[in-house]
Amino acid sequence: MNNINNNHKIEDATVKLDCPISMPKASGFLWNKRMVLQVNCRGYVNAQFMQPEPRKYSYAPNIEEKTFIQPEHSYFSHHPGRFFYIKDEDQQQSFSVPYEPMRVKLAKFSFVQSASEIYWLIEHLELKIKISLSLTANDVVERWSLSVENLRKGEGKRNISIYPYFSIGYMSWMNQSATFDEQLNSIVATAVTPYQKVEQYFKNKELKDKTFLIADKKPTSWHTNQATFEGEGGLHSPDALKFLQLSNNDARYETPVAIYQYRESLGENQSVNYQFLFGPAKDNTEIAQIRDRYLNSSNARKAQQEYDDYIAQGKACLTINTDNTEFDDFVNHWLPRQMFYHGDVNRLSTDPQTRNYIQDNMGMCYIDPTVARQAFVLALSQQHSNGAMPDGILLHAQAELKYINQVPHADHCVWLPICLAVYLNETGDVDLLTTPIAFSDSDTPKLFSEHIDLALNWLVKATDHRGLSLIEQGDWCDPMNMVGYKGKGVSSWLSLATAYALNTWCDLCEEYGIQIPLNKLTEYRLAANTINESVNTYFWHEQWFARGITDNDRLFGTVNDEEGKIYLNPQSWAMLSGAASAEQQQLMIAAISEQLMTPYGVMMLAPSYTKMVEDIGRITQKHPGVSENGSVYNHAAIFYAYSLYQAGENDLAFEVLSKILPSKALAAKSGQLSIFVPNYYRGAYQQYPEKAGRSSQLFNTGTLAWLYRCLVEELCGLKGGNGGLYIAPKLPSHLNKISGQRMFRGAIIHFIIEKSTQITEIEAYIDGEQVVDNKLTIRGNNATYQLSVLVPAHD
């Protein structure tokens, strides 16, 4: 099972899996600005690169649909992968590493993800094998290495054959072929991206339609014809391996593959090493450039260093030590790494959904706030002058709104002040607020703060006669698309989020002295109150807030519903917006604990829908317990944790937060390694208990920034404010001490937070001197502090 290393240097953090069978979908991932790979422990790989839209260079065996990344990705024998067959020629025994496609039980196996590398350590038939994969900082190329060492004692030379097998797959019905190019020492597969309209020809002209596998050593033989290689034996026992040498076969309008054979003779403890470069290219010139840039060992070291440096940029502002090394490792290494992936490359989308883009950049505030600053400015430059935000942010000139971004959602404005809060807390950079920015439909710029005003005004206006927010074809919950598609349906969550956004903006203006007319503040506070009251009037039902009122004027998300009785989001946000009284909060929390809490986290609704509800929409058609239809949808779970912290429910908040993290203890159930937060764990806990807890294996999620915010601002209670850092840790009962480091506006704060039975209020000390009002004023760049915080212990 997965064994989490607790080394705290980011570059050394590793997560290891010692068995290819127990968690067959367990995977790691690597990326740079131009590509991303999800690599499964058994050797399957899902790779895509941007040119500018996501494309493949290692394809399925059939014509796959171009689609966004799906949860619970399914594997099958001819799924794209990278394998190495190994044959002991003396004993006529074969196996494949890392595991697929022969699936021979290996003497030793481990699959390891480090920050910037994925590797396998394998022993079998007295051969010691290391396979390693890394990327480059800037190119679209997989850098593979393989070493094989003979461990057999005193029997002289062993004759083995090693066959790297890299899937290329069905490239194109127009043209696909492959052969070995001796000059490049590379297999080169050539295709023409299929098209029919002449204008597409010019668009496709610059595409990287070739796939190469460059080798550093001349192979004994090669093969590029998938069907012929496999023969009747099948991928698990290919015919071609029965012969002494491969037949150097071309693929000519036949499914290509890249296979080499290396025949080696190894004495005791003797080893061989290979380097392979795999990726797409436009032409042979580009392949030669890639080879020259990365192939020899000094270039490879340099490339690795550059890639390490790139990944190392994903350090965030907090490092902690608790008594739980698994937790610490995740917080210190894997969470910032995943958050950096989101913030730096925007999930490798050219049109990220506006709410994702803003929240992903909220995470970036903890890593590199200058990136977040630019992103907020870019997002606002695509705002309509009426205040409305678009459904997606276009990141380059050719980008267009695709998939879900073609469906009108009503919530995008909400995220602006909320995420701005994190930016200001981290930077204190109020200058941003006076930056002039134009609009999508007008070149006349307005100040950043005026853009926020417009967004809030738009939200306040986008309400019905009761002051409730119209949901259009979705709010945060994308597939809730038929509640209001006729123009009448309203969302409790969106109403509450609007109130919270208004209050947040007012809080920010007050905290940071942002210049907006005083009557505006009063107006916004009033509007928030009015919304909160209206939500109470129309949505409070027995013990919790309902989810919406549909076009048919039907209240839903109450005990009167057979399915979808209770939704998590309205409760969380009623706590944030101020709509819920202390008494209501307790009722809601009790209902959530009873109906939504599971061993795997808190579900976003229950019971999951099992049939279409035509005035709710697509969410009710998703599989029960999957995605928005009642999974432990971590983005919603972290909203709940954050709101619990605001309500002072520190124990419950920490419980909800902890369950979001993948854990060793639940890995057998989740099937996932502790290297990323998945977008969901299966829910429908009452309906399908045996499937509950299973990870989506999908590492794109809006959870991260909020999770990090909870850790920084709530758990450790080291939250930025105007001119300093507020100190107010919220340790759960069972946690007595956290030490660590907080980077804040250029300063380094070494902290120890400890429980004490001697005090009743939090006390903070710098070098033995108590901090006034628990607000630490920062002296400036590179200042270092030793902060000691005492927290009252309740027993």
Next chain:
Amino acid sequence: MNNINNNHKIEDATVKLDCPISMPKASGFLWNKRMVLQVNCRGYVNAQFMQPEPRKYSYAPNIEEKTFIQPEHSYFSHHPGRFFYIKDEDQQQSFSVPYEPMRVKLAKFSFVQSASEIYWLIEHLELKIKISLSLTANDVVERWSLSVENLRKGEGKRNISIYPYFSIGYMSWMNQSATFDEQLNSIVATAVTPYQKVEQYFKNKELKDKTFLIADKKPTSWHTNQATFEGEGGLHSPDALKFLQLSNNDARYETPVAIYQYRESLGENQSVNYQFLFGPAKDNTEIAQIRDRYLNSSNARKAQQEYDDYIAQGKACLTINTDNTEFDDFVNHWLPRQMFYHGDVNRLSTDPQTRNYIQDNMGMCYIDPTVARQAFVLALSQQHSNGAMPDGILLHAQAELKYINQVPHADHCVWLPICLAVYLNETGDVDLLTTPIAFSDSDTPKLFSEHIDLALNWLVKATDHRGLSLIEQGDWCDPMNMVGYKGKGVSSWLSLATAYALNTWCDLCEEYGIQIPLNKLTEYRLAANTINESVNTYFWHEQWFARGITDNDRLFGTVNDEEGKIYLNPQSWAMLSGAASAEQQQLMIAAISEQLMTPYGVMMLAPSYTKMVEDIGRITQKHPGVSENGSVYNHAAIFYAYSLYQAGENDLAFEVLSKILPSKALAAKSGQLSIFVPNYYRGAYQQYPEKAGRSSQLFNTGTLAWLYRCLVEELCGLKGGNGGLYIAPKLPSHLNKISGQRMFRGAIIHFIIEKSTQITEIEAYIDGEQVVDNKLTIRGNNATYQLSVLVPAHD
């Protein structure tokens, strides 16, 4: 190898393959008006049904792109299939039939296609197995039966388990699941077709999103979870088979599959039989209806009879006996069957390309001219009042132009008079010409003949200053899309086809006394001559006609080109249009024989392009030797054969024609059974000789109607005319006799055509009396004739 039965009753015609390895892509096909299946000899199936656009119910293991049917379809282990695992429980031995996925060498194997059934006869481990598949006349359901008989002598009862395995595959990322329904005795997989826009919900609402496998016998156990069934053993050795019983597993947002287990105990010569129904349904009510309609044995017999009757409608007007039973079988059974598939269901497209639709219905003239009549009227009702024909004919209200039909082609008008000729020849129905028909853009009807005039006028106008036809973004050759996309490029073929269309119309008017103004006829003849002259002026180059002049004013398809030196179509159509003199014809034929002729047929151009030519287009980007880029593209080959017949080149015509038919002798190369004409055999014979001759395995092709026309009107020389049948057989040198039957305008003509050294002109006799002018006047319906034809023998 394939062994062609020479039984001449259509319902008994069979083609058999005795090995699953020698031709792994060999396949048969079955269809009705709502579905089509291509069934591979090893158990893989490609099925689609119309609702109204083509959809699947047995899917790939990943999200496949919806696309038109591709040539040289590729298979892989998890390709959708229908298999039966069989386990001898006493001896713990397993195998699978028909062959996949275990690929155990079977003691006896045969794969058989009959007109309305596909079946396998297998023996292994002393078990005799028959698997059979047929369809129904009207529903979307596969009707499977399986029988297993114990052949082992004197060892008492044998315990075996039989496991039907029907792929369901990855149905949907929104929702997919499967379980066994006891009431229906059916596995039912449920999915929601993925969508994101609300309007799509209403479109999708009536889709058949369930897949069922109904069984006639209660299974011992069942399984619906693909990954769990397979386990680490893989599809070729699934874990679930290692246990006494399957575990009755659901699939819950997991890839579904339909598997039963039947544990049986069989004495000597004892057998068991099963019936299975597999297909899509909207809901369980529909599944119950399908079960009630087809499951029990009397219903099954009735269903088979209805389906036999449906397929038997695919009888055409000619039956022949030569000394070549393989040839006769193909002409008598398989060709009409395939032609009927094209004409009756229009390749299961809702927007057939106009030229395909018209030519497919030209084939229907030989089977059921009333269908062709309606089709011509429908096609003309979608003509623009300026004479232009659309790129596709919409067959129902929701249909829209897709794929290649969104690209403007200039040739669609050409096919009207050409195909009308066949209709008139077969029926003499000149009344059609005076049928009033409206236009796509005008409700004011014009006569059928006026529509033809408009089409011809449009063609004559769509020419440049030289009188050459502008090619727009393609003519008959779809991917020749950049010759004229800037508006200047012209096509020699289209110019010649225009001339031929003009002459054909004039010939028809003269033959059938069609009423059009006399000056029109003169005008059309003149226009044809002018075009022919212009083609000679601008395209004749050394020994043949070039293919076009591009937007860049570049002549191509000549010796000056490195690739694409010579194209077949301009030569064929220059013979048809009258552009080529006798001397030119001989030069062209010699060049074709030298450069385009191969053992597998005549290529459509040579050498195949190996790189993009930007003023020719997409054809040059296709793989060399594949599809239009220099394959033996049978549609072009049959044009050549037809033109050779017009030129009196009977031997060469027959040779070209014969090579179009799949043959036993070349099956090892083509990989195809003799049950359909493929759209191409690989060409690029000089460039890739080892791949040449391979079949596309694609049974959609415009070849058929022309092939049949050659057989009826040219080879047998029994061509209809005004008031009778012209008798002018064109036997090749090596063929001395053809006997057979010709159905013609309600009469039945039994004929014997024989060579005679005694004569110098063809002589025809009815009951010993010579037919005047070799034109047989038909007395009317149900008349029967004994026709004897003597053909001069040259020695």
